[in-house]
Amino acid sequence: MTVMQTTPATIEPATPADICSAPPRRHPRPDGEDRYTISEVVAFTGLTAHTLRWYERIGLMPHVDRSHTGQRRYSNRDLDWLGFVTKLRLTGMPVADMVRYAELVREGEHTYAERRDLLVSTRRDVLDRIAELQDTLAVLDRKISFYAMEGTTR
Amino acid sequence: MTVMQTTPATIEPATPADICSAPPRRHPRPDGEDRYTISEVVAFTGLTAHTLRWYERIGLMPHVDRSHTGQRRYSNRDLDWLGFVTKLRLTGMPVADMVRYAELVREGEHTYAERRDLLVSTRRDVLDRIAELQDTLAVLDRKISFYAMEGTTR
DNA sequence: GGCTTGCTTGGAGTGCACTCCAACCTCATA
């Protein structure tokens, strides 16, 4: 029985330090050699194979290429998309909304405005979320300093 | 059939502007008159009555006082606790961990160190979360400005 | 007294986002 790994990247992104405001993440292999197996994508994204297949089933992934034996072969574009999706996920955006965005992408350029609106409202949510968290941080700090004052050691 | 309200405070916190680093939230009524019904607490906290009762069942609430007919009467202390719990919740802390913290509180002063540790590690999580969100914000901004450049109107 | 409103309970149900299962296939190595 294989233990399902959820740990982040094993293949390291290898971002050169000299590129300053460069596109955020490099790919493990250059374009042309980008036919990753599902387990390579697992290692790179930190998602499980289950989740990757499930994303595809629900329409959150554009169609992934297949090998002659029917196995998935992910491209650098797919990796970029997964990176973006992962970012959206951790804003707390529901999967259904991300599927909606994926549909807009599939529908082509005439959905630019709607896509932008969706991202703009997500942006607002993220800002709110950050504000809430900073608020929480203040509360935590007050409590922590209370506990630090009292019970000095145990 | 009564519609269950999830909207925030109807009774406004009314924080006076002159107190600078004052305790964060005021109570709807002063100590001594703080025997709130469940629906008042719903209005003040934005939690549902279901959730309030459920919190109590799972041990996330210290024992709430009761009226002579057995109805819950929440105190200002209870409101403070709920405010804190709500803050913890939106850091993404699992309810089980908050129950653990509540247990520590019930156990008394000798758990100060453990409580502090728990809060310190939560604090770390919150900082990480903020960093992630700021990262996401950058990604969103890049995408948004792309969509703003193309498709100027529609 | 009858009605409405608001509260009580234990237990069952819901929705989301995975997560796992069983049965099967393909390929590389011993």
Add this chain to the structure above:
DNA sequence: TATGAGGTTGGAGTGCACTCCAAGCAAGCC
């Protein structure tokens, strides 16, 4: 040729955090 590792599928199962239900009680008003 056997074995093991890694892949495939549809569908069922899981865990979390609520969320709802049915039946009942208590108080206030017409």
